Amino acid sequence: MLTLSGVSKSYGDRVLFEDAALQVNRGDRIGLVGPNGAGKSTLFSLILREQQADDGQIAFERGAKIGFLPQESAPIGDETVIEIACAITDDFVQLYRTIKSWENGDYDELSTGQDDVHERYNELNGYLVEAKAKQILAGLGFRDSDLDRPARELSGGWVMRAHLARLLTQEPDLLILDEPTNHLDLESLMWFQGYLKGYSGGILVISHDREFLNALVTAIVEIRHQGLWRFTGNYSKYLVLREATDAQLLASYKTQQKEIAHLQAFADRFKAKASKATQAQSKLRQIERMDKIQAPVADGKKVGFRFPQPIRSGQRVIKLDKVHFAYGDNVVYAGIDLEVERGERIVLVGPNGAGKSTLLKLLATKIVPDKGECGLGHNVVAGYYSQYRVEMLDPKRSVLEEALDTQASVTEQAVRTLLGSFLFSGETVFKKVSVLSGGEKSRLALVKLLLNPPNLLLMDEPTTHLDISSIDALVEALKQFEGTLVFISHDVHFIKTLANKVIHVAGGKLTPYLGDYQFYLHKTQAESARAALTAGGAGGKGKGKGKGKGKSTSKSAGKQGKAKHESPRARIQKLQKAVTKLEREIDALERRQAEIKQELELPETWNDGGRSSELNKEMTASQKRVLELTNAWEAEAAKLESISS
Numbered sequence: 001m002l003t004l005s006g007v008s009k010s011y012g013d014r015v016l017f018e019d020a021a022l023q024v025n026r027g028d029r030i031g032l033v034g035p036n037g038a039g040k041s042t043l044f045s046l047i048l049r050e051q052q053a054d055d056g057q058i059a060f061e062r063g064a065k066i067g068f069l070p071q072e073s074a075p076i077g078d079e080t081v082i083e084i085a086c087a088i089t090d091d092f093v094q095l096y097r098t099i100k101s102w103e104n105g106d107y108d109e110l111s112t113g114q115d116d117v118h119e120r121y122n123e124l125n126g127y128l129v130e131a132k133a134k135q136i137l138a139g140l141g142f143r144d145s146d147l148d149r150p151a152r153e154l155s156g157g158w159v160m161r162a163h164l165a166r167l168l169t170q171e172p173d174l175l176i177l178d179e180p181t182n183h184l185d186l187e188s189l190m191w192f193q194g195y196l197k198g199y200s201g202g203i204l205v206i207s208h209d210r211e212f213l214n215a216l217v218t219a220i221v222e223i224r225h226q227g228l229w230r231f232t233g234n235y236s237k238y239l240v241l242r243e244a245t246d247a248q249l250l251a252s253y254k255t256q257q258k259e260i261a262h263l264q265a266f267a268d269r270f271k272a273k274a275s276k277a278t279q280a281q282s283k284l285r286q287i288e289r290m291d292k293i294q295a296p297v298a299d300g301k302k303v304g305f306r307f308p309q310p311i312r313s314g315q316r317v318i319k320l321d322k323v324h325f326a327y328g329d330n331v332v333y334a335g336i337d338l339e340v341e342r343g344e345r346i347v348l349v350g351p352n353g354a355g356k357s358t359l360l361k362l363l364a365t366k367i368v369p370d371k372g373e374c375g376l377g378h379n380v381v382a383g384y385y386s387q388y389r390v391e392m393l394d395p396k397r398s399v400l401e402e403a404l405d406t407q408a409s410v411t412e413q414a415v416r417t418l419l420g421s422f423l424f425s426g427e428t429v430f431k432k433v434s435v436l437s438g439g440e441k442s443r444l445a446l447v448k449l450l451l452n453p454p455n456l457l458l459m460d461e462p463t464t465h466l467d468i469s470s471i472d473a474l475v476e477a478l479k480q481f482e483g484t485l486v487f488i489s490h491d492v493h494f495i496k497t498l499a500n501k502v503i504h505v506a507g508g509k510l511t512p513y514l515g516d517y518q519f520y521l522h523k524t525q526a527e528s529a530r531a532a533l534t535a536g537g538a539g540g541k542g543k544g545k546g547k548g549k550g551k552s553t554s555k556s557a558g559k560q561g562k563a564k565h566e567s568p569r570a571r572i573q574k575l576q577k578a579v580t581k582l583e584r585e586i587d588a589l590e591r592r593q594a595e596i597k598q599e600l601e602l603p604e605t606w607n608d609g610g611r612s613s614e615l616n617k618e619m620t621a622s623q624k625r626v627l628e629l630t631n632a633w634e635a636e637a638a639k640l641e642s643i644s645s
Contacts, residue, residue, distance in 0.1 A: 001026050001064050001174055001202055002047065004228070007056035009042060016042055018226040019056070024174065028202045031213045031235060034223030034424055035469055040206050043223070044068070044176060047204075066584060069164055069174030071179045071206075072437050082147040085133035085165040088124065094290030095121045096130070101374040133169045140165055140184070157183035168195065173513050177205040182439070182465055186490045186534045187352050193530075206468045210235050211492040211530050246296040247602070257539055263287050308408045310483045314378030315342050317484045318363055318455055323372035325362060332358050334507050338458075345478075347484040347517065350505035351534045355399055356488050357460055359505060360384070364458045364487060375406035376456075383454035385445070385462055395583045399424050399444055402433055408452040408467035418447050421473035422466070446474065451566070455483035463491045472579050492517075492529045506536055522631060575640040581631040589626050593619060 002024040009017045016039035024030060034040050045051040047058060047066055060066070070196035074086075083093045098117050137147065140161045151159050160183045167175060175196075182188050193215055196203060207213055213220070213235035220231045229245075231238040262284040272274030273526075320338040332355040340346065340363070347354040362368045362374055364384035378381060393402055403415045419429055422443040436444065442465045449457075457478075463471050475497050478485065490493055495517050500519040502513040513520040517529070526532030595620050 002204075003057075003059045004047075005048065005059075006055050006608060007058060008054045009039070009046060009051075010054055015226050016051075017188060017223075017228075022221060022228045022230070024202050024204060026173065026202050027200070028204075028219065029196075029217045030117075030202075030204050031217040031220045032204060032206050033220055033238075033468065036420075036467065037425070039224040040223060041178070043228075044178060044206075047176065048553075061173070064174060064176050065170070065172040066176065067159075067167040067170055067178055068176045069167055069178060071182065072156065072160070076151050079157055080148050080160050081137065081151055081154070081507055082130070082133060083144060084159075084162040085137050085169055087171045088128055088129055092129070095126065099126065101463070129169060133165060136168045136195075137162070141188040153205045163190070164192075171199075172201060174204065175199070175201045177203065177207075177463075178235065179206055179208065179467075181207060181209050184528075185352055187488065190530060208463070208471055209491060210468070211282055217529070222292070245616065249293065249296045253295045256290070256293050259500065260287055260290070277434070304385065305428070308410070308452065309481075310381065310453050311379060311482065313342050313380045313455045316340075316377040317342055317344075317380050318377060318382070319373075319375050320362065320369075321373045321375075323369045323374060325358065325363065325367070325369050331508065333362075336508070336510055337381070338503075338510055340484060340486060342484055343482075344501050345498050346487070346501045346503055346505050347499040348486065348488050348505055349520075349533045349535070351536050354505045355508070356505050359510075360458050360486065360488060365464050372630075374460045380456050381454040382456040382458060383449060385449065385459040392448065393433050393441060397433055398430045399433065400429040402444060403429075403451065405448050406448065406451045410451060415451065416449075418473075422447050422470050435468070441464075450474075450477050453481060453483065457481065457483060457485045457487070459487040459489075460484070461489055462487060463489060463494050489531055490530075492533070495533075496529075500520065504535070520523070522627070530642045572640065574588060575636055578636045579633060582629055582636065586626055586629050588634065589622050589629070593606070593622050596622070 002022070003013060004020060004022040006013075007017050007020045032040055032043065042051065046053050048066070049058075061501050079087070079093060083096060086096055087093050099121055134147065142158075142161070142165075146154075146158075151162055154162075164180060181192070184192060189209075189212070193212060196216055203216070205213075205217070211614075215234075218233055219233070222229045222231065222238070222242065231241045231242065231245075240461060246503045251569065264284055265599070267280040267281075267283045271280040273280075317340045318338075319340075321337060322335045322337065323333055324335060329485075338359075348359060350356055356368070361384075362369060364382055365374060365376075366384060384402070394405075397405070399419065400412075403419055404412065416429065417424070423440075424444070424447075432439070446462065446466075462474065466474065471491065471494060475494060478498055485498065501515070502517060502522075504511040504520075513523055515523075521525075521529060523533055524532060524535065526535060539556075596615050599615060
């Protein structure tokens with residue numbers, strides 16, 4: 001459907017692509033990744049013929065339709081939401097308006113030729129298109145009352161959703177998407193993800209969302225060494241394969257460098273000797289003819305920057321006591337209590353509309369409780385990330401000037417390093433804040449926050465508009481953070497890396513889980529890491545709960561009776577043995593997993609396809625068994641703790 005062959009593109013001395021090749025077939029699900037500035041957006045521009053390649057060919061299958069969603073700034077005129085979503089051709093919106101005006105009794109339009117309009121509208125399956133567009137708009141979070149609103153009344157994010165609906169309604173043969181999840185809430189994202197899984201055409205997507213890529217794509221194409229490297233599998237599989245590829249590449253590079261050094265040494269030694277001069281020249285020509293192997297380059301995930309640490313707060317950072325809050329007649333909270341302690345990294349999860357953002361605003365004192373108290377602890381300074389996006393940037397300053405406007409004692413070089421990690425490099429640091437996009441302002445606000453952080457950070461969707469490397473930069477910075485963090489995010493990787501406590505928000509209640517996100521998933525038995533973020537009840541899916549209720553066999557009854565007659569000491573000893581046995585089994589399995597991981601890192605393992613497949617199967621089975629044993633250990637340990645107390 002799409003073929004790139006021998007494609008090269010340079011800007012002056014900077015080479016983005018050299019002899020790059022790519023094949024995209026119908027049904028392919030491909031994620032495009034690469035470090036900042038590698039050329040992801042340029043590649044899309046070349047495919048869309050917005051730019052010309054210096055060399056090579058880009059060819060489409062005859063008659064193939066291409067649909068493109070930019071990251072920001074989709075065009076907008078006087079269309080309504082439904083008209084944008086229905087715009088499958090250039091003339092469809094006018095046909096739609098004419099038909100609707102006739103349906104509403106406005107017959108002034110009849111002079112345009114009623115038969116021709118109806119014929120063309122039916123030719124385009126107009127009524128089916130409208131029904132499909134409404135279904136897609138609903139999936140993306142639009143209400144019926146939004147459909148006839150002029151799109152210019154909506155925020156930029158909702159306009160982008162309308163244009164995404166247009167693409168899905170059009171059903172092009174190839175969907176090219178640039179960060180399509182940026183403007184979606186969790187429920188819309190999950191609907192969109194499910195929709196794309198059943199999409200009949202091909203998909204080529206840039207996304208910072210690892211969970212989205214893992215759920216959707218079947219191949220990753222990475223831009224590296226001025227080429228396009230294809231890896232089969234989702235994003236997690238790509239990371240494993242890339243590591244193995246780099247190990248093989250490094251070994252090949254070292255071998256070639258040794259050979260080059262040997263040939264060069266021979267040439268240097270004998271080039272002045274008449275009897276050996278011909279051989280020496282032959283060795284030099286041999287070096288010239290070699291297809292030089294480039295050494296693998298580190299992906300630069302970690303940022304060489306340590307931001308200033310905040311002042312130390314008291315042990316109790318913030319407390320909500322019997323807090324009530326409502327928006328008019330809509331009661332969000334009625335008497336909730338919450339205490340946050342120093343060093344906690346809390347993620348708020350729960351369904352849309354449950355009140356997560358409201359809770360964050362209460363903690364940030366951006367809104368005042370109707371009843372109850374919200375008090376900061378000793379020496380606590382709170383910083384609310386959302387306020388930084390809109391209020392804390394001076395539009396007259398340049399990016400660099402704005403970043404340097406900090407009380408922190410940092411050098412300009414350190415500030416430039418951090419700016420570069422958040423996509424501000426080269427001349428872009430001199431752009432005025434007033435001309436920045438919404439995403440750029442968000443990234444600049446994050447830089448300012450990290451340069452002079454408060455000791456209580458309250459962050460609402462901090463990874464929005466950040467690419468994978470920028471998210472990694474933020475994660476590394478927050479790992480160093482010695483204060484307290486409460487945040488909302490739909491980035492599962494971000495949550496798993498940082499959170500050490502989960503609070504589920506639903507039905508006006510807060511349910512704490514005193515463990516990380518993996519612990520929360522185990523406890524709730526959620527069907528997936530993504531689905532657990534919007535689970536309606538604190539019990540998640542509740543798989544297996546209540547199974548066999550009311551049923552009892554004589555055997556189980558006998559066991560229960562026997563247990564009643566055991567002394568507490570005997571029961572404690574029995575449970576201690578069970579816990580110890582489970583711990584040993586888990587420890588043995590985890591040691592074996594470490595051995596498997598080491599073997600998978602060896603290049604020779606991947607040269608033997610059968611061995612690598614065997615090890616991966618063993619690793620999967622081992623991880624599943626560890627999960628089962630961990631659940632059993634938690635149950636036995638809880639019994640032991642209960643009896644002991």
